Amino acid sequence: MATLPLRLDRSDPAPLPAQLAAQVRALVVAGTLTRGDRLPSSRALAADLGVSRAVTEQGYEQLLAEGWLETRRGDGTYVASGGLATGPAPAAVRPAARRPLVSLDTGTPWIDPRQTAGWRRAWREVSAATPPRGYDDPRGLRELREALADRLGRTRGVTVDPEEIVVTAGTGDALRQLLRVVPPGPIGIEDPGYRSAVMTAHDAGREVVDLPAARPITSLAGLAAAYVTPAHQHPLGRVMPAAERLELLAAARAADAVVIEDDYDSEFRYDVAPVPALASLDRERVAYVGTAAKTVAPALRLGWMVVPPALLGPLTERRTVTHDGASWPAQRALLTLLRDGWVDKVVRAARRTYAERAPRVAAALSPYAELAGPLAGMYSTWLMPQERAVAARDAALAAGFRLNLLSTYSRSSGLTGLVVGFGGVTDEELDRALTAVTRALAGDAPAPRDPARPAPRA
Structure with missing residues (x-):
C-alpha cells in the first residue's frame, strides 16, 4: 500500500478535499505514484491527516471522477493512470495564482466602519503609555x-x-x-x-x-x-x-x-x-x-x-x-x-447588522435545507445531504467565496450541511454568495471547476 506524503493546510483558501485531490494528482504526474499502487482507505487516510472522513472521501471521489483512481470491488482504491516521464505538469496540476476568496466563516465579525476613530485613539494611547x-x-x-x-x-x-x-x-x-x-x-x-x-x-x-x-x-x-x-x-x-x-x-x-x-x-x-x-x-x-x-x-x-x-x-x-x-x-x-465604550458601540451596531442579514440568509436557504438552530450570532447552520452541500460549497467557490461544510465539524454525529457566516462580508458580497449557493441547490449551477485552475477569461 502506498504511503501518501500529503499536507493539508487549513489556512489555505482552497477546501481540504481540493487540496488532497491536487496533491495526489501531482504525485501521479510526477511518477511518485504509479499505475496499480494501492492507496490507503479513506478512513485510514483521514486518521493520518487528522481530518474528518468526509474530506478524504470527497478528495477520492473527485479523483475517481477524473480517472486518476479506480476502485476494485472489495479490494480498495488504486492508481489508474501512470505518470509523465518528462515534461512539465499539465495545466490541471500546475500551481496557479488564485484570486483571494471571500470567507463566509463563523468567526470574522462585522465592525462598523464609522468606529475607526476609536480604534486609532486606543492605539495612540498605547504608544504614549x-x-x-x-x-x-x-x-x-x-x-x-x-x-x-x-x-x-x-x-x-x-x-x-x-x-x-x-x-x-x-x-x-x-x-x-x-x-x-x-x-x-x-x-x-x-x-x-x-x-x-x-x-x-x-x-x-x-x-x-x-x-x-x-x-x-x-x-x-x-x-x-x-x-x-x-x-x-x-x-x-x-x-x-x-x-x-x-x-x-x-x-x-x-x-x-x-x-x-x-x-x-x-x-x-x-x-x-x-x-x-x-x-x-x-x-x-x-x-x-x-x-x-x-x-x-x-x-x-x-x-x-x-x-x-x-x-x-x-x-x-x-x-x-x-x-x-x-x-x-x-x-x-x-x-x-x-x-x-467603543466595544459596546461596536457590539450594538454588529447586532443590528446580523439581525438584518440572518433573515436574508434564511429566506434564501430555507426552501432547500433545514435550519439547525435559532437565528442568532454571525452565522447559521443548514442541514442537508452531503452531496447537495458539496455542490453548494463548490458553486460558492467558483463564484469566489469559501463556505464550510458541516461535515468538517462532525466526528461521529454524521450530520451534514452548510455553515454560512455573514459577519465578515459586505451586503453585496453576501448577496452574490447566496445567489451562487441557491442556484446550485436549485440545480441551476455551472459545473464546479478545480480551484487550482485559473478562471476562464471573460
Missing part, C-alpha cells in the same frame, strides 16, 4: 481585569473579582492553559463542535470523547473535563435549555469533572436577551472562557477566563514561571476600547 519594566502580573493587566469583571457582571450575569480573571491570548490559549492544570483524563467535546478545541485537546495528549451536541449531557463519568458552548452551540446554534444546564452541572459534580464554557458570541443574540452564562450557576465547577475575537478583531488575539478557585492557584503559578501571558500592548488597547 509606559510598559511594565519586566513581565507583568501573570493574570494580566490589573486595570483590564477590573474592566472585564465589570463587563461580565453587567452583560453575562457572572459576579467575579478581578483577581479571579486571567487574560489570555484567545480561546485556544485559554483551553491549552486549562488543560495543563485540569486533572488527567479524557476530555468531552461537543460533536459536531469547535474543531480547534479538538485539535488543542489532542495536542495536549488528551483523549477526546464525543458529547452529542443536540442531546442532554447526563453523564461525564470517566472524564476530566467537558468543553461546551451552551449559549450558542458551535456550530449548530442550539441554546442549552435551563434543565439541561442543571443536568450537566449535576453530572460534572458526580464525576468531579470541570466544565469549560466557551462563551464566544453570546452578546450577539437578537431574538431574545443574551442567555446568562453557565458559570453564573456554579463558579466552583465551571471555567468560563471569553474572547475579543468576535467583538473587536480576531487578529487582536485576546481573551479571558474566569478560573474555578481550585485551579486558579496552579494556573497562576505556572504562568509566573513560563511568562505565558498575553501581549501587553494588546491588553492596553482593549482596556481603552472598553473604557471609552
